[in-house]
Amino acid sequence: MQPFHQDTIFALSSGRLPSGVAIIRVSGPQTRFITETISDQVPIPRKARYGLLKNRKHEVLDSGLTLFFEGPKSFTGEDCVEFHIHGGIAVVENFLEALAEFENCRLAEAGEFTRRAFANGKMDITMAEGLADLISAETESQRRLAQLVASGAQRDLYMNWRKKLIQARAFIEAELDFADEDDVPGSVSEKVWQEMKVLSQTIEKHIADGKRGTMLRDGFHIVIIGAPNAGKSSLMNLLAARDVAIISDEAGTTRDLLEVKLNLNGVATYITDTAGIRESAGKVEQIGIQRAWDKAAEADLILYIEDLSAPIKLDMSDFKTEIWKIGNKADLITDTKTDYNFIISTKNSTGINFLLENLTKFITEKTSLQNDIVPTRRRHIDLLSQCKSEIEKAYKQENLPLELRAENLRHASQYLGKITGDVDVEDILDVIFSQFCIGK
Incomplete structure (x- = not known):
């Protein structure tokens, strides 16, 4: 899936029809014009306005609420609008057809709203994955775990670890480049390697908890x-x-x-x-x-x-x-x-x-967690294992030159970055966002 940000996208974002109320979401550069056309005016952001909703020919589509979210303070980071209308099948289909008549306005692909939120810096990959798990959660334990991931707690933990790795690498490279300078203490690497050993042990425990988290997310199989x-x-x-x-x-x-x-x-x-x-x-x-x-x-x-x-x-x-x-x-x-x-x-x-x-x-x-923040997907565990392996190579191989051990730390930080999306992971984005339903 390749998002085209010059397009404005729309989709039914509520549940199966027919229903009491249907919510149709719109996001993109044409959102303000579409809102003015259908609702006669753009409401005050985040304040619902009730009125008649009309198509481009001024024919009445329905009566309902219009809720406008001005970018970047919206889910996607773009201008967004939600139309809350009656949930009849014919009503919704007619409304979607009216939206398709606007220039560069099309039906959203699966997960495209969330992918735009990711592209616009509103969330990282772990938060997007947590949101997908939250939508599909069927038990209380699954809901709790997904809610924590979607809130950004997992991202904050990995970013903190990545910051430690980058800082450690900087100290090692400083010792290499400025060992003769008076303001750079010698043998600072000894302290760095001890800190990296502790970090490796922390990640190892985190991976062990992750296997329990995977059981919670995917279920226990007998x-x-x-x-x-x-x-x-x-x-x-x-x-x-x-x-x-x-x-x-x-x-x-x-x-x-x-x-x-x-x-x-x-x-x-x-x-x-x-x-x-x-x-x-x-x-x-x-x-x-x-x-x-x-x-x-x-x-x-x-x-x-x-x-x-x-x-x-x-x-x-x-x-x-x-x-x-x-x-x-x-x-x-x-x-x-x-x-x-x-x-x-x-x-x-x-x-x-x-x-x-x-x-x-x-x-x-088997599924009780020692720590609420755990890796919830096989992808996380694999990348964390590779990160831990690179850290261990760095602090254990004392016979190698410092520059090579610093390179191991660089690789370790990249593996963490791949979890959150801070390092280019275009090859897995399609898989992640395709798991969402249309309208999310």
Whole structure:
């Protein structure tokens, strides 16, 4: 997406039609002229004006509110206007057609309002990403995390770290260039390297918290795996408290991945039922089994379930993910099994509440944040890891010349700049802003 700032853009910025009220947003150089034409005058900035709204032929489009925002004190940094009109489908379509009749005025692309805000210095990339997460937040924890990022707290933290890196590099280069001058203390680099070691450790902890933040943003993923008829689908239905999966005594009933979303203590939790793992399976079932293994490899937690009355062991040794071994069909046995994390019966719901309580506790612990400001995207974590690596190269490689170690600090500051957009990141802007809906 390439924004053309000579164009004035417009879009429906409110929810799905029909609705009680629809908000149409306009931004760009033609905004003032459009406002004067449709609303008969430009209202006092930030004060709503009610009246008839007309097209260029002076035909009445609707009656409603006009709210004008004069640039640069607007969301996009340009002149903006919002028309609050009735939310009928025909009313909105007619209004949008009237806007399209103005010269150099077109329908906005996805995320274009936010991209103009970024281009005009109203926000950095992290704030734009936080805004996108805020719009899509479905749980309280997701909302809180997104709100903090959108407020600029994450940007301020990274800018502070980048400032420290630039300052450290300046001290190193000063020692290189002016080592013979009386006003530049010698061996200042020793203090710099100690500060860089502390900064590296701080970033390392921040990255660890970021993995928790990613779970909050993207959800916690649980995969149920086991042999056919072990009770996987029954367990999923009980955890979801509704019939999500088909239950049958016939082996191989579940052939594809079935996923349900739960809200466990404010954390979006995705539970996936998979095909039963067995060797003598048909071609279609084999595809389902492979998908089961692949999905389990990506999970945050695996629930490995076995039939206590006729256990079929699966080799789970290759998985690095935490695995809870669950024994099902406790109603069919009398002896106590000790090599399971949980004993349940999906037939009479024995042990299900205890399992769910422990799942909720486990997920809460895994997603609890030591610090509210955390990286929330894989992009952030990757760039922070590269930044940390460059800092470590700088302070650990004592045998290298100072100018090379200073270059490592320069690379580290660039990686931080790529997170916030202070360094050219045109290649990722299209991806970020395309995640927004039209009108945002």
